[in-house]
Amino acid sequence: MSSTSVARAAQPRASERRIRVLLAKPGLDGHDQGAKVVARAMMDAGFEVIYTGLRQTPEAVARMSLDEDVDVIALSSLAGSHLPFCRKLKTLLEANGLTDKLWLIGGNLPAQDHDELRALGFTGIFPTGSKLDAIVDYIRENVR
């Protein structure tokens, strides 16, 4: 079910390594306007964005993160199933040795869920109302 088609939004120049971001739509949520807007902001910032499209499983997100050798794993969730998804994804990212990557999540994320998301390792939390530049700046400052 998971789409394997990915968009390489920008080609890296040979001389320098750009920040590579996997931007995924977890679960069954179909709201992708926000994810696509964030993808464009990241492309404008010079990042290489691999946008997964809709309906990604935790397994698919972990596999693509590994295969694409990304620096940042970003999720966009608006239909409320972020906690069960992130709990599963955390285990898989750890099992694949991806704990040194930057994990981000944005979307419809009630304030009462932020502590658990942070504890799971999603250090960048960008609820509705966050600015595009705030997301871009956070990645620039925190990517390892």
Added chain:
Amino acid sequence: MNDRAPIEVRPVVNESGLEVQPLYTAADVEASGGLEMLGQPGEYPFTRGIHPLMYRKQPWTMRQYAGFGNPHETNQRFKYLIANGQTGLNVAFDLPTQIGLDSDDPMAEGEVGRVGMAIDTLRDVEIAFDGIDLSRITVSLTINGAAAILIAMYLAMAEKRGYDVTKLRGTCQNDILKEFIGRGTWIFPVEPSIRLVGDTIEYCARHAPKYSPVSVCGYHIRESGATPAQEMAYAFCIARAYADDVIRRGLDVDEFAGRLSYNFNIFGNLFEQICKFRAGRSLWAQIMKEEYKAKKPGSMWLRMIAGGGGGGLTFEQPELNIVRGAYYALISALSGAQTMALCSYDEAYTIPTEYSARISLRTMQILIEEMGLTETVDPLGGSFYVETMTNRMRDLMKEIIADVDAQGGIVQLIADGTIQARVSEQAYRMQRDIESGAFPKVGVNCYRNEHEEDHKVEFHPYREEDARLQIESLARVRAERDEAQVSRALARVAADARAGVNLMPAIVEAVKAYASVGEITREMVQVFGRYREPIRF
């Protein structure tokens, strides 16, 4: 004072891209095409409304979106809304149901009953509408990918309860083409998806002629970044694609066009919205009459649900959304909508609670009871500004439609991702304009509260327990039904999908045997395959 230079004013352009003048006169109306397309309410081209008396005869239907958890809980919410004066139902389904998965599917974990009601079999539909008088309350099913199955279940449930389905009214959203642009609950590739919509239109025209099998949605296209003019123009292109499919099967346009309806969005400039609706109403009538040679006035009617869209509401200072909702409802009433629904003020936080749904309902009731909105038809008709802008919006929509046709047609532009890329580019520019302050949004980029205290928004609770109960209920239905009958019915779904005949009779047989949404969908996926998103930026 005559030597003074004229006062310079900043040029204003609306979201659709049309210039807005500081003053309109009769000369502007004339220059924009005059009052040729105005006519009388209830008469072609219906700019002023599709009925002669409009709300004077009957106010708009109030149809708040509702549904969550399992069918038992949703049935309770429906009864609550009806007891509070709601005159129609607008059913929210959970995501697994919307994309054809059963509640016990591994992909459904964590999503069962979350953003709407879970439906697996006909038994669930029977429970959801238990005790609701379907001759008095019309039901709108907000489902697309799995629409053929849910229409079959709804008709089967009504028939079991003794209603004459040839007289049954109701609506299904069933607009799959817009799901590929926004909302995303597609299942099958584009071509078989259109065929399924055509199957439902053809089947209902023959068996349930009062039922509206499709509500073509500009709403979600606008939410995805389209301008108001594009919202309406793209929706018309999509409606033409469905009509063409049905006409190719040999139906006459007047056999089905009267049951097509629309779903549009409201946010942004008040006058632009009102003129959008007045322009669109006459343009659709013109398309049906001139392009499709419709004869019946009902085939030319743009019947619509038009409500306050989530895209205009804000996460910041959420209580301001109650005020925005009231303006959106006012716009809808001034535009002559048949049905109204408002996104609740807590839209950016949660699905509506009883409290927030009641505020939306009361907002509409205030317009009916206190504000005089039902007394006079098209009260803005004849305004120099409104008539000029209505003409200009109509011309602009025609240009957009001609442009789509010249580029290969809406089906191709959706299949290859062109429309999606266009609207998401616009959404990005709008987001940048909001963040820079170029596009004002109160509470977001101006008039922010100095101390953004924690907003007092009550969350609709999600109970894992409901998902477990739903899965148990599905297991019980499977244990009780006649498996041989189910297997035969499912085999017929696959055979008819392959044969290219109308799938509705086979789906109706399968739902009556208590085959599940997931089981029926699987048979079709084996024949049609699944959609793959074209990802383009």
